[in-house]
Every structure is written in structure tokens, then in C-alpha cells.
Amino acid sequence: MTVFTALTDTQIQSLLSRQQLTLVSSRPISEGIENSNYMLEARRANGIPVALVLTLFERLSAEQLPWFIRLTHALQARGLPVPAPLGGEAALMEMAGKPALLVPKLAGAHVRHASPGQLATLGRALATLHLSPLTTDGAPPGPEQQLQALVATHLPALPEAARSRAGPLLERWWAAPATPVLCHGDLFRDNVLFSGARLTGLLDFYNAGFASAEYDLAITINDWCLGPQRQPNAALQRALLDGYQQLRPLDSAARRRLPLALAIAALRFWLSRLESAAETPVFGPGRKDPAEFEQLFAIRAAAA
Template sequence: MSVYTPLDSTQMAQVLAPFGFTLVAFRGASHGIENSTFLIDASQGEGNAAALVLTVFESLDNEAVRPYLHLLAELANDPQLPVPGPLTDAQGNWQIRVAGKPAVLMPRLPGDHDFAVDKGRCAQVGTLLARLHQCDTAALLPLPSERERLDSLRHQLTRLPASQQAGARQLLDRWQASPAGRTLIHGDLFRDNLLWKDGRISALLDFYNACLDDPEYDLAVTLNDWCVAPDGKPLPEREQALLEAYQANGGQFDPGRLKQALAVAALRFWLSRLAGPVAEHSEGQGSKDPEEFARIYGWRVRNI
């Protein structure tokens, strides 16, 4: 992910010390745009190697981070979900402060980013989403609402081409007027939020857009990244593989609702990319191209 808050070796060693780790090496991660993320090699005890990840939150305060860390701790206990849970320091804290910002240290699960896509991988993603969507949410702390995030992006509608503003506003109004579901959704399952090892998913990352909402919306976010061509055109074979695996593993969705969600999700990421990165200066990826989702939105909105 992009690095907006650079750290030197002394600072990183100070972060690790309360957890009982000694710094060996670290680097900024290269994918994502919302937070500063560092991949760390460390040692513990009698020289035992430890692979870690430090995330520094750039736009969330202490109270906003808390429910996400609680969610990660819950999901890390599910053997069917490869989710890393937060580590605790000597005082038992999940959340720490780094450079004056909230942060969390987690184990780095095995695997690497791999952006190749085929029907088999789409089926794995569908299976993973089905498992996530069946999680019990009773013990979770209240999570932020995706509907509130969508409302916060409304002012970006004026930056769309004039011919598309009215239709986009009507689409958003219709979606927001419908009641939100109560399914736990990831909300951001793009290809850069999975790790792979030996052709299998080894880690599901970045739950900082997670919330309770419709499963169709989560499917739409995912399909719009995994199952489209470079020109934004949907790829039916990939979509079918993902959705069939989702249903085969207990996931349920309404096809009509999904069509609407596909357009809304495309609009959401078009608007958020128009809003730009969380900071002016960063190391790494920075912001992403809004036109990618302008193209996807064009295809999706015609099929509602």
C-alpha cells in the first residue's frame, strides 16, 4: 500500500519493542491507497523469525479503528477464513500510536500478491465470500455504514460528465432509499486484498471498509474488479464461476438486486477515485485511475 507516514529504522524498532520483537528489516508495501502499510522482518526470543505487518491509519481516529480491530480478532478465530488478527503489546493493547496516528501490528500470513485471474480463481473468491457472508455478527462492535460513505461522496457527482450526473444521482437515491442488509461484507475485495500461495488463497486482507449491508453489494464490488475486461465490459464466464461457487457454498443473492448493486458499486469507486488520495504526498501507489470505474459504470448502468 502507499506510505504517507514514512518511518525510519529507529522508529520501527521502537514500535516493535513492546511486542517483544527485534527489527531485522522493513519496507513499505506497494498496493492500496488508504493507509500506510509496512512489511517487517523481525526476530523474537531465541532468534525466532517473525513476519509482521504494521498498518498506520491515515484517516481514521482511535475510536473509528476500534471496531475494525475487534472484527479482525473475531475473524482470525474462524478456521475457514485466512484473516490475520491484531497482535497485543505488553499491556494487552491491540491499538497503538505511531507518529501520532492509530496503528496496528499483525502477523504477515504466507503468500504473495498475484493479479492473474481465471475462472478457477474466481470460484475460490466466490467460495471465500460465501464463508464471510455467513459469519455470525452478534458479537461484533458497531461498524461504520457503507450508506454513510456513499452519502459522503455525493458532492463528487458534480465532477461527472454533465450528461451522466442526473442518472447517477437517481441511481444513488434509489439505492440509499432501500434498507441496508445485515450481512457482514468486506466492501473492498479487489485483487490487491488477497494473497496467494501455490495457486490457493492464503490471506484475506484490509477489512477497513467492512460493514453490515447487502451481500449483493459485496458481490458487486468484487465482480467489478475480478470479472471485467480492461474496457470495463463484463466477462460472463468469470462472473458465472464466481457466483456458482458462492451459491454452492451457501451464499444467497437476488439477481435483480445484484444488477442494481453492480452499477452502484461502480459509481462508488468512480466517485471515491475522483476524490483523490488521502494525502498529497506518498511513497508508492498513491491514487488510482477514476476512468477505470467510469468505463465499468458505463457497462453496468446499461444493464439495470
């Protein structure tokens, strides 16, 4: 399981007690590569069962998290299926010396192979997110700043051919920045839940911030719109973009930038997976494969 900080049931119960909950069972969650996550089954004082997710933050500080708490509550108020932390203003807790949050577990399941209808629904949800206003006050470094940090730290370690491709693409990307919108920054399949055709959950907003809409779209497309051999699938991409543009049409400049955004997004996750692989070993099988995005970057760079 991908867990950095191992917790006992006694430790978890100490957190649940603050919400007048009793732990029934807990298990580590294998998805995710940045935080420690546990699936919890608990009971309220009246005996009603409740399913929760406990997250311990391995990178974000306690000072950075209030912005994310406000974000999830604001998006929930806009009708998006976003789990907001329990506890209101007292949501932020500490366990094993690290900040922690408890959020409700939403219904639904992760989708391995999305249908065109599901992709159109996801596109509409992403458009709603991009249309959502939120103050930048207190916001931690967003997707563009994360990209810059990864490039500065890890680009020199790439093979020479990849560096030669990446350099000019990054210069083009940074030479013409687009108007930023509120972005998820990590809308992979393991951060979305569906129940049949119905979108039931948008999860893990801890890479959210302000960046161009096409960059956030590219991150999403690079995970959801690939064929069995991780080759780009034009029909799936068209379904997602059609759904998106029902609510937020892309202008001609954004459409022109999208192929470049797809290459930059592939590079970003190649670098972040290399960073994750180099960090402290985890309990269990380990990390996601950087080679997946190395291969995708080569494809996207050739088309950019």
C-alpha cells in the first residue's frame, strides 16, 4: 500500500473521538502518491454507520491547508460532488506530527475505461470548476509553480534527447501565458468516481490552484483519453472536449495551445513520478511508473 505514515487503530480513534465517532475498521488506500490515506468505517453515537477517508499530508503544511478547506466547501456549494472535510473551522487536525483531515467517502467507483458519455460528463464538471471564482489569498503554489519547481529540480536528470525536446517546448509555453482559471491540477481516474453514467465524486484537490484551462484539460486528457497501449485516442478526447465546451467554449488561442499543453502536462507528470520514486521508500509495492509518462511525452512532443 502507498502509505508513508503507518497509523494504529488507537491513533485513528483519537481523531475520530473529536467528531464523536467510533472506529469500526481501517485500511490503507493504495491510490495516491503524495499523502497517506486510510479508508475508515465508523459509527456515530446513535449507531449509524459512516464511511470516511483520513488523509495525512506529507508535503503540505498546516498553514497551507485552510485554503483547500475553503475551496472544497465552495465547490460543494456550486453543486460539484466534492467531499468537504468534517469539522467546519475545526476540520484541521494533527496526527503523528502531520496535518490531517477527515472527509466523507462518496458513493461510486473509479472507472478504468470511460465511455464517451462519461467523458462528456467529466468535461462539463471540469468546465464548471474552471468557471468557479475563488480568491488567491492564502493559496499555495499552483500547477504552474509546481511545474517550474519540478523542471528546475529534475529536468537536468533526463536523458539528453528528452532535455533537447523539452527545452524549446517549455520556452514556448512560458513565452505566452494564458489567463489563469481555478484548476484541479491532478484529475486522473483515481481522483474521480462514477456510479454508472452519474459522476459522484471529484477527489483530491491538493494540487489545485490557478493555471490555464488548457493545461488542466491536458492533464485530464493525458490520463482519460488513451487507448489500451497508452496511445492518444482522438474520439475519447473529442468526447471530453465536447462536454467541456457545452459550458465553457475554448477560444481559438486555447485550442492552438492545447497540443503544446498536452506535451507540457506529460512532462510534468514524468518529472513528478521521478521525484516520487527518488523519495523515502513507502510501505508496500511502491510507486507509479515514470516510464508511462516518458513514453507519452515523446508522443505529445512530436505533435506539439
